[in-house]
Amino acid sequence: MNRILIVLLLLGVIAGGCVKSSVSPLVQYNKQKEIDSAIIADYLTANSSLKAKKIDTTGVYYIVNDGEEGTGNVLxxxxxxxxxxxxxxxxxxxxxxxxxxxxxxxxxxxxxxKGWQLGIPQIKPGGKVRLLIPSRYAYGPYAQDSIHLPANSVLDFQIQLYNVTN
Incomplete structure (x- = not known):
């Protein structure tokens, strides 16, 4: 009798461990994507003087002020x-x-x-770019404790490009 109870208990534990989470990673990703998009859209609405351009369908925005594009040909x-x-x-x-x-x-x-990989090529050496980066193109759901950066942070980078070497 004890053996049967132990077997049933083990089967219950195994079956309980196989239950999937109620929220899939894709659902969490899409929910955070919507949150990030709203944060950036609200920011750009509140700062309507910024001439932000979106990089493809990524949700990463860049701002290059007139005269701050840099010079030269870069691949x-x-x-x-x-x-x-x-x-x-x-x-x-x-x-x-x-x-x-x-x-x-x-x-x-x-x-x-990834946000830098997409944004830096928008300028040339000597140029300055401002990047508004959704969390999925930065550190995503992973907090960066060493720099006090919470998970799912939407980032704002000001970058000046000094040199490019291939």
């Missing part, structure tokens, strides 16, 4: 190295989570967040 690839100065803020709060002051780091374009 961007995933292995392109970019030397930049930047300030990164959370769009909703204005909290600065990252900033370069006196140094200008160099990154391989293919190794930075």
């Amino acid at each position: 961007y690839t995933n292995s392109t190295q970019v030397t930049v100065a930047f300030t990164g803020k959370i769009l909703t709060s204005g909290f600065v989570f990252a900033q370069t002051d006196q140094f200008h780091p160099t990154y391989v374009l293919g190794s930075v967040i």
